[in-house]
Amino acid sequence: MVLKESKIIEKQRKPLSNLRIAITAVDLEQSEHRGIAHLSKSLINSLTRQGAEVFLLTGFKGQRLHPIMKLFMSKISVNEVESADILDQLSDPINIIDKKISSSLEEDMNLFLKLTKNIIKFKKKTDKILSVIKPIVNFYLKRFTFSGQFIDLIDLKSSPYWGKERIDYLKDVKGFISIPEIFILTTLRSRRLIPRSPIIDLRKSKIDILITTCPLSIDVKTTNKISTSILQMIMDFIPLSFSKHPDHPYFFYNRLQDSMKSRCCFISQISRDQICKLLNKSEKVYQKSVIYPMPSLNLEILKAAASMKTIRGIDSKFILFNSSVVPRKNLHFLINAFRSSKLVAKGFKLCVAGKIHNDNYGLKIKQLSSEDSSLMLLDYVEEIEKAWLFLNANAFVSPSCVEGFGIPVLDAYLLGLTVLVSNIPSHREIADVLTVNDHLSLLDLTNMNSWISSLNDLEDEHIICNAGREDRISTFRIALSSYKNSFDKKLSELINM
Numbered sequence: 129m130v131l132k133e134s135k136i137i138e139k140q141r142k143p144l145s146n147l148r149i150a151i152t153a154v155d156l157e158q159s160e161h162r163g164i165a166h167l168s169k170s171l172i173n174s175l176t177r178q179g180a181e182v183f184l185l186t187g188f189k190g191q192r193l194h195p196i197m198k199l200f201m202s203k204i205s206v207n208e209v210e211s212a213d214i215l216d217q218l219s220d221p222i223n224i225i226d227k228k229i230s231s232s233l234e235e236d237m238n239l240f241l242k243l244t245k246n247i248i249k250f251k252k253k254t255d256k257i258l259s260v261i262k263p264i265v266n267f268y269l270k271r272f273t274f275s276g277q278f279i280d281l282i283d284l285k286s287s288p289y290w291g292k293e294r295i296d297y298l299k300d301v302k303g304f305i306s307i308p309e310i311f312i313l314t315t316l317r318s319r320r321l322i323p324r325s326p327i328i329d330l331r332k333s334k335i336d337i338l339i340t341t342c343p344l345s346i347d348v349k350t351t352n353k354i355s356t357s358i359l360q361m362i363m364d365f366i367p368l369s370f371s372k373h374p375d376h377p378y379f380f381y382n383r384l385q386d387s388m389k390s391r392c393c394f395i396s397q398i399s400r401d402q403i404c405k406l407l408n409k410s411e412k413v414y415q416k417s418v419i420y421p422m423p424s425l426n427l428e429i430l431k432a433a434a435s436m437k438t439i440r441g442i443d444s445k446f447i448l449f450n451s452s453v454v455p456r457k458n459l460h461f462l463i464n465a466f467r468s469s470k471l472v473a474k475g476f477k478l479c480v481a482g483k484i485h486n487d488n489y490g491l492k493i494k495q496l497s498s499e500d501s502s503l504m505l506l507d508y509v510e511e512i513e514k515a516w517l518f519l520n521a522n523a524f525v526s527p528s529c530v531e532g533f534g535i536p537v538l539d540a541y542l543l544g545l546t547v548l549v550s551n552i553p554s555h556r557e558i559a560d561v562l563t564v565n566d567h568l569s570l571l572d573l574t575n576m577n578s579w580i581s582s583l584n585d586l587e588d589e590h591i592i593c594n595a596g597r598e599d600r601i602s603t604f605r606i607a608l609s610s611y612k613n614s615f616d617k618k619l620s621e622l623i624n625m
Contacts, residue, residue, distance in 0.1 A: 142179030143620040147353070149175055150330060152340045153186040154311045159221050160483050160508055161294070162452055163421075163535050164363060167395070168341045169297040170422035174616050176300040184301055185328070185338065188217040189277070189308045204282075211279050214304050215289040263309040264322060273327040273349075276307035293511055305333050317345035318382045325386055337623060343380075343387035359622055360387040361419075362394050364532025365402045372455040372489075381407075393417040393622050396533045397561075398553040416625070419618045420562070423539045425515055427605055433515035434597045440506055440513070446477040447586070448521035450514065450536040451528070453484045453493055458527040458550070458573070463496050463503065465527075465576060469583035472502045476586075481517055483508045518543055519597045523586050526550065529573060534558060541568055542611065544603035548582050562611070 151171055155164040175182050190210030198206050280303045284290055313326040329349045330338060336353045340346065340360045350357040362384065367375035384407055394400035397418055404411045447466070451457045459480065466478045480497075484490045484507050497503040509517070518524070524540035524547050531554040538558060540547045544567060549555045551570040559568050571578050 142177075144175060144623065145179035147180045147336045147623075148183065148334055148351075149180045149623075150183045150185045150305055150333070150335045150338045151175075152311075152338070152342075152344065153184040153188075153218070154344075155341055156184070156218060156297075157186065157188060157221055157311075160452070163424075163533075164341050166424035166535055167361070167363075167421050170424075170615070171339060171341065171619070172297050172300050174422070174612075174619050178616055178620055181302045182300055183303050183305055183333070183335065185276075185305045185307065185310070186214060186218075187306075187308055187311045188214045188304075189306045190214070190279075191217075207280055207282070210277070210306070211281055211304070212287070212289075214279065214306065215287065215295065215298070218298070219289055219292050219295045259312065260316070260321075263312045264316065266309065267313055267316075267322055267326060272324060273329050274307045274310060275329040275332045276305045276310075278333045279304040279306055305330065305335070311344075314344045314346050314383075315379075318379045318386065320382065339623075340387070343383040343392070345383055345386040347390075354624060356391045356623075356625070358390045360390055360392040362387060362392055362399065362403060364395075364399050364530075365406060366456065366530055366532065368406055369402070370456050370530050391622075391625070393419050395419065395421050396554055396557050398557055399532045417622070419615065419622060421533055421535055421538070422612065422615050423542055423604075423608070424535050425518060425539045425543070425604070427601070427608065429511055429515045430519060430601050430604065433512050433519055434594075434601060436512070436516050439509075439516050440504070442477070442479065442504070442520075444475055444477055445522050445588075446479045446504070446520075447471070447523045447525055447583070448517050448540075449478065449480045449482070449525055450517065450539075451482045451526070453480065453482050453490055455489045456528060456530050457482075458529050459493055460496060461527045461573070461576075462525055462579075463493075465579040465583060466502075467500075468576070469580045471583055471586065474588055476522070477502050477504050479504045479506060479517060479521070481506045481509045481514060518545070519600055521545060523548060523583075525583075526555070527571075527573060527579070528552065528555075531555065537568075538562070542604050542607040543600045545600070546586060548579070 151168060156168055158165065172182050190213045192213060193206065193209055281298065281301055284298060289295060307328065310326065310328070313322065316322050317325045325345045325347045327347045327349060328338065331349055331351060334351060336351050337356060338348045338350065338358045340358065343360055343362050348358045367373045367380035368377050384403060388407065388409065394403065394414065394417060400414050400418055401411055404414065449459060449462060453459055463478065466472070480503070484493060484505060494505065497505050518539055524536070524545045526534065526537050526549045528534070528550055530552060534554050537547060537549055537555060541558060541562070547568040548571060549568065550573050555570060559570060569582060571582060
C-alpha cells in the first residue's frame, strides 16, 4: 500500500501529470523515418517521462472488419483487431502487392504484361482521383468536423508486433485516434481546394492538447483543461528557399500561415527568424518558442551496436554522411572533395547512409559512385546500423546548403566525433548554443580547398577500437543527460504557456 501511494505521489509531481496528449503520426506513417519522425519519437518519450498519457492521431484505420461484423463481436475483440491492423500499417506501410506487381512488370515486358501495366496505370489514376473526391465529399457530410475512432493499445508486450525496431516508440503510447483521410484533408486545405481547415473534435477521446510535428492546416477542439488546444511544431522554411524541394512553395506557405494562427514553436532560431521574415510576422511574439530537437540516437541502441563487429561488410576506416540523398544535402560536393583528398590513398571509404531516390539526383550520385570501391552507398539503414556507423566513423561530414536544424550533426557532435559541416546558419547555431566540445568545424561551401585540407587533416587511425566506442558512448551519456533535461523543461513550458 505504501509503495502504491508513493508511485501516485511521484506521478503527481511530474509537470504533465493528468494530461492526455495526442501527437500527429503523419511522419511515422511514412516508409522512411527521417528527421520529423525522430522528433515525434523523442516527443512521445519526453511526454511520457513527464507524466502525460500519449495517443497517436493517425490516418490509418482498421481494415479487416466490416461495420456489420462489429455488431456481432465484443468491443474488446473489435479493439484488438483494429489495433492490430494499425500496428501492422505502422510497422510496414509499404504496399506489398504493389511491390510484387512492379517487380513482375520489370522482369518481363511481353505484350500481356504491357496490357496489364496499362490497366494498372489506369486503375491507379482512377484511384488517385477517387482518393481526392472521397475525402472532399466526406468533409461536407461531416460538416467539417471529425472525432474519429478511439482505439486502446492494450498489452503491446504480448502482441506479435512487440520488439519491432520501427515501432519501438509505441511502448510509450496508450492508444490511437483513427481519423481516415485526415491528413489528405489538411493537404487539400493547404492547396485551398476546400473552404476551411478540417476540425478535429478530441473531446470524446478526452484529449487535452494536440501536438503536430509539422505545420498543418487544421483546427482542434479539446477538453480546455489547459489554455491552448494545439501546439504546432515548425521544422523549417526550405520549400520556400530551395527550388529543388519537392513541396510546392505556395502550398507550404499556406500550411505555415494556417499553423501560425494557433500556438506554434520552432526547432531553431534561424527557422523562427526566417519564417517570421517571409510571412511578415513579428519575431518578438515567438521569442520563447524555440525548442531544439533531441538527438536521434539513444544509449540503449548505442550499447547494442557497440557489440557488433561490422555491418554491410565494412572493414576499413571511413567517414560518414548520414542523410536522405537529395540535392540540398550536397553529397556530390562531398564526393568531389573526398576524391580530391588524400583519404582514398590512406584506405578510407566514404559511407553514405541514407535513402537514394529514383530521381535525376539519385541517378547522378549512383553514376559518380559507380566503379569506385572507396564510395559505399548503403541506402536506408536500420537504427542499429546507423548507431554502429556513428560509433565507428573516423569523422562525420555534412556539406548541406540549407537546414532547419541538423539532427545528424547533433548526433555526431554529442558523441564527440570530429564533425566537418557547412558554415550555414543552422550549423552555426548548433555550435554556438550547444557548446559540447571543440570537435565541430564550420567550412565555407565556396572554398573547396578548405574541405580537402580538413579531410586530409583527419587522424589516420584504423577502425575504432572497443575503448574508442566506449569513450563515445560515455561522452554521449554525459551530454545527453543535460540536453534531455533542457528539452523536457522547454516542452513542458510550451504546453503550459
